[in-house]
Amino acid sequence: MMKTETVKSVDSIESREPSKAGKLAKWWVYHIIVGAFAILMLYPVIWLIMSSFKPSSSIFITAKSLIPDPWVWENYSQGWQGIGGIGFGIFIKNTAVLVVLTMIGQVVSSALIAFGFARLQFFGRGFWFALMMVTLMLPYEVVMIPQYIIFAKLDWLNSIKPLVIPAYFGHPFFIFLLVQFIRTIPRELDEAATIDGCGTFKIFYKIILPLITPALATAAIFSFYWTWDSLLGPVLYLNSPSKYTVSMALNMFLSNETVSNWGAMFAMSVVSLIPVFIIFFMFQRYVVEGISTSGLKG
Structure with a gap:
């Protein structure tokens, strides 16, 4: 009698468990939905890549047709030649120098300031932290004109x-x-580090800095993206074409007086996306780790 009841209970538990067919169906439904959303999100990038192989005159006329006909490979060679005798490689070099210097400055200085707010006790710490957070809410357009006046008086324009x-x-x-x-x-x-004789800076360098590597990597990646894509700042302060960045160079392919070279612009847009994709796929785990653990305390 007991064996019969045990068998029935096991059968009832197994009947409540989802079957392999049900699990497989859910797996397919999930991946189909996710794949559809992925295609929807990637379609603009795919359209950009395909348009870079189309003639400039037919890019928007045949916008509904994704496949180029004919394939124009010369768009890449024309775009790489640049504008006004300045090759596109110069613009990439200018942007790379700007990105590296800005990224180093933002990450190092932000780490030092954050260590002060998080670990050091000083008068008005809460007030200064709140003031810093208020600056986070200010749009760039608010400080754009005062900053331009200051930099003009310092003779920093066109640099x-x-x-x-x-x-x-x-x-x-x-x-x-x-x-x-x-x-x-x-x-x-x-x-423990203080007992061992470490000072404030040594605690930051030896203890804190190695432990915040994921957050530092996250900050570096965001700094890279924002600086690489920046257009307003370079437009304000750079006047010589030889000092232009990638975003400014792409805008030079468009003209109000002559025919715009859309094919070359799209081709160089694809080239300018290559570093972005490389950085993302190499360091995406740091972005997830840095953001997911930043709001935890314990």
Whole structure:
């Protein structure tokens, strides 16, 4: 009798468990939906790549046709030749220099400032942190004119100084991100390092800095993206075509007086996306790890 009841209970449990066919059906439905959304999100990029192989005169006329007919490979060679005798490689080099200098400045300075807010005790710490957060809410257009006047008086126009030097005074978003990350690190580590004779800077360099590597990588990646895509700042401060960035160079392919070379512009847009994709696929795990653990405290 007991064996019969046990068999029935096991059968009832198995009947309630989803069958393999049901699990397989859910797997297919999930991946089909996710795949459809992925195609929808990637379609503009695919359209950009395909349009870079079309003649400029037929890109928007045959916009509904994704496959180029004919394939125009010369768009890439024409685009790489650049504008006004300046090759597109010069624009990429200018952007790379700007990105590296800005990224180093923002990450290093933001890490130092965040360490001060998270670990050091000083008068008015809460007020200064709140003031820093307020600057995060200010749109760039609010400070654009005052900054331009200051940099003009310093004779910094037509150089990358206005774009690079402010980066060495911290970035509000990165400071907030790193403060939240540092707060997750137990203070007992600081106390143990102090007992061993470490000073404040050595605690930052030896203890805190290695532990906030994911957050630093996240800040570096965002800094790379924002600086690489930036257009308004370079347009304001750079006047010589030889100092133009990629975003400004792409705009030069469009003309109000003559025929715009859309094919070359789309081709160089694809080229300019290559570093972005490389950085994303190489360091995407740091972005997820840095953001997911920044809001935790314990």
